[in-house]
Amino acid sequence: xxxAGQHFFPATDPxxxxxxxxxxxxxxxxxxxxxxxxxxLALALPEADEPWLAAFSDGFWSLADAWxxxxxxxxxxxxxxxxxxxxxxxxxxxxxxxxxxxxxxxALWLSGCTGEAALGLACLxxxxxxxxxxxxxxxxxxxxxxxxxxxxxxxxTPRVLLGQRLRGVANSAIDISDGLLADLDHxxxxxxLRAEIELSQLPCAPALQQLNDQALQRRYxxxxxxxxxxxxxxxxxxxxxxxxxxxxxxxxxxxxGTLVQAVGDQVGLxxxxxxxxxxxxxxxxxxxxxxxxxxxxTRDQGEKRE
Amino acid sequence: xxxAGQHFFPATDPxxxxxxxxxxxxxxxxxxxxxxxxxxLALALPEADEPWLAAFSDGFWSLADAWxxxxxxxxxxxxxxxxxxxxxxxxxxxxxxxxxxxxxxxALWLSGCTGEAALGLACLxxxxxxxxxxxxxxxxxxxxxxxxxxxxxxxxTPRVLLGQRLRGVANSAIDISDGLLADLDHxxxxxxLRAEIELSQLPCAPALQQLNDQALQRRYxxxxxxxxxxxxxxxxxxxxxxxxxxxxxxxxxxxxGTLVQAVGDQVGLxxxxxxxxxxxxxxxxxxxxxxxxxxxxTRDQGEKRE
Numbered sequence: 001x002x003x004a005g006q007h008f009f010p011a012t013d014p015x016x017x018x019x020x021x022x023x024x025x026x027x028x029x030x031x032x033x034x035x036x037x038x039x040x041l042a043l044a045l046p047e048a049d050e051p052w053l054a055a056f057s058d059g060f061w062s063l064a065d066a067w068x069x070x071x072x073x074x075x076x077x078x079x080x081x082x083x084x085x086x087x088x089x090x091x092x093x094x095x096x097x098x099x100x101x102x103x104x105x106x107a108l109w110l111s112g113c114t115g116e117a118a119l120g121l122a123c124l125x126x127x128x129x130x131x132x133x134x135x136x137x138x139x140x141x142x143x144x145x146x147x148x149x150x151x152x153x154x155x156x157t158p159r160v161l162l163g164q165r166l167r168g169v170a171n172s173a174i175d176i177s178d179g180l181l182a183d184l185d186h187x188x189x190x191x192x193l194r195a196e197i198e199l200s201q202l203p204c205a206p207a208l209q210q211l212n213d214q215a216l217q218r219r220y221x222x223x224x225x226x227x228x229x230x231x232x233x234x235x236x237x238x239x240x241x242x243x244x245x246x247x248x249x250x251x252x253x254x255x256x257g258t259l260v261q262a263v264g265d266q267v268g269l270x271x272x273x274x275x276x277x278x279x280x281x282x283x284x285x286x287x288x289x290x291x292x293x294x295x296x297x298t299r300d301q302g303e304k305r306e
Numbered sequence: 307x308x309x310a311g312q313h314f315f316p317a318t319d320p321x322x323x324x325x326x327x328x329x330x331x332x333x334x335x336x337x338x339x340x341x342x343x344x345x346x347l348a349l350a351l352p353e354a355d356e357p358w359l360a361a362f363s364d365g366f367w368s369l370a371d372a373w374x375x376x377x378x379x380x381x382x383x384x385x386x387x388x389x390x391x392x393x394x395x396x397x398x399x400x401x402x403x404x405x406x407x408x409x410x411x412x413a414l415w416l417s418g419c420t421g422e423a424a425l426g427l428a429c430l431x432x433x434x435x436x437x438x439x440x441x442x443x444x445x446x447x448x449x450x451x452x453x454x455x456x457x458x459x460x461x462x463t464p465r466v467l468l469g470q471r472l473r474g475v476a477n478s479a480i481d482i483s484d485g486l487l488a489d490l491d492h493x494x495x496x497x498x499l500r501a502e503i504e505l506s507q508l509p510c511a512p513a514l515q516q517l518n519d520q521a522l523q524r525r526y527x528x529x530x531x532x533x534x535x536x537x538x539x540x541x542x543x544x545x546x547x548x549x550x551x552x553x554x555x556x557x558x559x560x561x562x563g564t565l566v567q568a569v570g571d572q573v574g575l576x577x578x579x580x581x582x583x584x585x586x587x588x589x590x591x592x593x594x595x596x597x598x599x600x601x602x603x604t605r606d607q608g609e610k611r612e
Binding site for chain 2: 007040042043044073075077078080082084086
């Protein structure tokens with residue numbers, strides 16, 4: 001369920017919003033290794049705005065057609081702008097990827113990279129002269145970088161083919177919507193494991209590098225949210241097969257850590273290793289569903305700048 | 307999708323709201339003759355109100371358990387109070403009841419009676435001293451009648467068993483959510499037919515009779531909405547089987563009219579016959595999704611009282 005003012009700005013381009021409302025659901029199916037089949041769309045609109053609805057529908061259908069998804073039902077009603085999509089897909093029960101099937105010793109893999117969508121959200125807030133960014137990002141990033149970040153935020157690419165290719169290869173998977181650490185936590189809790197992550201292995205997009213602020217980079221990489229990349233685990237013996245999938249899909253797949261057996265309160269523990277062997281302790285583990293708290297980010301910045 | 311302020315008052319008893327949010331979906335399955343199986347629930351809440359959520363869940367589950375419906379997914383997020391339920395059921399393709407399969411000469415049948423829910427809504431508005439009813443209904447109805455109408459509005463009974471019993475008996479069916487005439491129109495348009503209705507055959511609940519105002523009664527009976535009764539069509543030869551189903555379910559099933567072949571702009575025509583053979587022309591055909599317009603009702607009343 002996507003709610004205006006919570007999950008997107010009311011003025012968001014409706015074509016992109018139509019795409020994203022289906023994309024985030026396709027991403028859930030991707031994480032299950034399922035083939036998308038059917039969708040239902042329930043829409044509440046403050047008024048019957050024909051041009052908005054036409055653009056939204058065009059966006060929704062552009063992605064539905066691309067993935068051969070049939071719209072089999074739904075609802076339209078008056079109300080605060082709210083989008084609720086239900087999606088159904090198919091996968092053999094024995095091939096379905098789950099959160100609770102990661103194993104001790106599994107390598108932890110990440111598709112693409114994280115953090116650009118959260119930076120895209122910051123770019124949208126940047127133009128507010130009274131806001132916390134107050135134009136600082138416009139100065140720091142190139143136009144192309146800002147557009148790339150906005151595209152990641154507003155028009156994410158669900159990793160549908162990757163999910164299907166991981167059948168019989170990965171032991172578990174999840175898509176990253178709440179941030180890398182928060183979604184990894186779901187896998188660890190469900191599988192009763194803990195994780196060791198090598199920070200130097202985390203892929204970092206050019207726009208994030210450009211910020212030239214390691215604390216901020218890591219905040220976006222680890223806790224940004226809205227990434228819709230797949231985080232999956234597989235036996236180390238699967239490494240060459242996974243590299244083959246990366247080549248075939250022309251999609252970077254990076255091993256970023258290892259999962260380890262855990263007991264008691266160690267379940268869910270995530271240790272973040274610096275290149276020098278020391279541990280990094282993030283201030284914020286997950287994405288706050290009730291709004292991204294930028295105050296902590298800018299406080300970090302401020303301290304560094306002082 | 308049920309939106310606070312549009313489909314229900316924000317202060318509605320959350321237990322009943324939980325039941326209704328599933329009931330209106332069960333009613334859709336009933337109209338297809340399907341067996342309920344799975345549901346998904348997406349909820350937007352302005353704040354994390356634990357007692358409200360507990361009562362809502364109790365209500366939802368009371369009906370889910372009664373019909374053996376499994377909750378297989380959903381979402382909870384912050385936003386204006388909005389409830390979006392997706393339901394799935396099973397029925398053999400050849401036994402599914404559809405809107406587009408009514409036939410020339412079919413008898414038109416109605417389960418239970420219509421109008422009480424709309425009168426229940428009016429009762430809720432009645433207590434507002436500045437409102438259009440301003441207490442008139444409290445004077446007209448007994449306490450038991452008001453409670454019956456409120457129950458029909460807030461805790462409707464989906465006709466799930468009836469739908470299933472109509473397999474192989476009815477040719478088409480629809481559930482009445484927008485009012486008898488509006489939902490009959492969906493069947494007529496889909497099946498290319500027109501209808502003849504005998505007004506004297508329409509079952510009229512005691513509370514509606516008590517109003518002692520025929521124009522108002524008919525407004526509620528024909529266009530009230532939120533009834534969740536089944537309107538179905540069957541060959542006249544099925545009459546005794548249908549009466550047997552009514553006996554078995556202890557649910558009144560009333561033949562209220564006949565469907566007739568139509569061409570061109572006669573498709574969708576509904577003729578409402580008075581007992582004396584004259585025709586009745588209703589002012590309002592359907593329920594307005596964007597709020598029940600009581601001004602017309604009270605104008606009717608006013609004219610009669612003058």
